[in-house]
Amino acid sequence: MKTILLVGNPNVGKSAIFSRLTGVNVIASNYPGTTVEYTKGYMRINNEKVAVIDIPGIYTLEATSEAERIAVKMLEKEINDENDIIVNIIDSTNLERNLSLTLQLIKLRVPLIVCLNFWDETKHTGIQIDVDKLEEILGVPVIPTCGITGEGIKQLHSRISEAKTSSFEFEEEEKWLKIGEIVENVQTLTHRHHTFWERLGDASIKPITGFPIAIAILLLSFYIIRTVGESLIGYVFEPLFEKLWSPLILKLSSLLGSTGFVHNVLIGKLVDGEIDFVESMGLLTTGLFVPIAMVLPYIVAFYLVLSFLEDSGYLPRLGVLVDSFMHKLGLHGLSIISMLLGVGCNVPGALGTRILESKRERFIASTIMAIAIPCMAQIAMIIGLVGQYGAYGLSLVFGTLFIVWIVLGIILNLTLKGESPEIFVEIPPYRFPYLKALLKKVWMRIIMFVKEAVPYVLIGVFIINILYALHVFEFIGNIASPIVKGILGLPKEAVGALIIGFLRKDVAVGMLVPLQLTMKQMVIASVVLTMYFPCIATFAILIKELGVKKMIQAAIIMIISSLTVGAILNLIL
């Protein structure tokens, strides 16, 4: 099949154009390295079905990072038919730098078409580009576009078949000279004043103003996430379950005779003749309530805030601010982006570490994330359950995890051979997020969560019922009692939560409720559940990204550190 490859520098809007061309929704953000995976979609050109591939951003065909190496390999692998086309997407506000890749692509002698993306931004940045002249010089079609709003996409679509091999000739040594000549010929700059966004951009990266701004943004983010999450739970989801769902389930319960195996699997145990959505442990009660009414509201709230931060362009600036600190953990500042993605879900967090240069950094980043960063599903459950003991309990859990994150990072940095590479990153301009694109992205992430989480939670609840019925928890609990009871100070029944934690950590936290734990035990259990092992989805990704050998090393670190931290908490609290 004929293939169209979207190729361009990082953060020039390839993913937005990909979504426009194929109708396939992909995550697009405002920082270099959003796309680290291969995305394929299809479109029709003159009634012919054509494959479209979104290649992760590259500055040059001579790769300088792991993400670039993967991207260049994809590019080489995918160009195999003489009909294949490269659509080179260019940031119009940075013509000179972007043309460097264009000239390299021209040398591949593949039919080419050039998109001048972010065309809308040239107006207020005082840049004028003579499109016809650029088309004439390069000898391939050049089309101004704005992927986010869709401007120019129709034209791109209708002219794709005009793509052709450029006859532009140049010697490698005179590449920059040639680029200079082209830019001179087609671009006119008019003087303009600095915009508000540029001033804000500079202020948020200077240490003196940057740190207060970062703290303010962080606090505001927490506040918004909590308010939105709590409101959704309190005003929408809890009333829905209590007022509408509960009476229906109670009717079903009496139909099933209020007891028996089927009743227990579907509805679970009634507490004082009523449904307790956290404790009942039935597929239709806890199985739905945990993912939808306890976790989903926080997922919505978190991704609203994260997506706004991503699209605004703030995250790389935060990366620069925390760079010196992150070096103590053997990482550089950009790894903070993977960590923030990990707060949503460890899976994209682990994939996000591909923007880091060395294997050592990726190992440190994935390991400390998998150990010390609970995902939003687990955080939501911890807030719901530990939060009952007040803010003190919560600060103990998250404070401990934060200290573990730092200490483990420092230890790994000191013990692993090699050093951490320095940060080298392009800082994108601030952009006010385009509301429609932002909401679409949040929606995609919610759908992804519902598709992933609900089935796993249901499977989890089902397995819990089976294992209870077979007395498996009791059996393992007795064996593990010296560790669980002796070292961690938890009742042996807590072993059930640790077993189910392999599958889904949110359900695992929920399993602690019937155990009537003290605050101290609840804190220890929450911390240990976060640290001891990743959930199955994260585990699978880590094996793929780190390899089996490194994953075993990471797992050993996880088990040792979780027992150590649990034991320390048990002693000092």
Add this chain to the structure above:
Amino acid sequence: MEDIKLTDLKSGERAIVVAINGGMGLKRKAEAQGLRVGVKLTKLTEHFLRGPITIRINNITIAFGYGIAQRIIVKRLSEKEE
């Protein structure tokens, strides 16, 4: 004007890149992001404790570590030379 390290340039000052002292890896990476001998840059910020440096070339803002900045040799530009 004498050649100085980028780390010795003050925030807000303009300069022209004279040399990049590094291996092919660094040179290629720098060039890929638009930083190469002969381009004019503005130093935007520096961070204490040998933290990262931010510069602007045309419309591009780039940040990199102190160690890299030490290996970039520049010449200050006066108003006249612009």
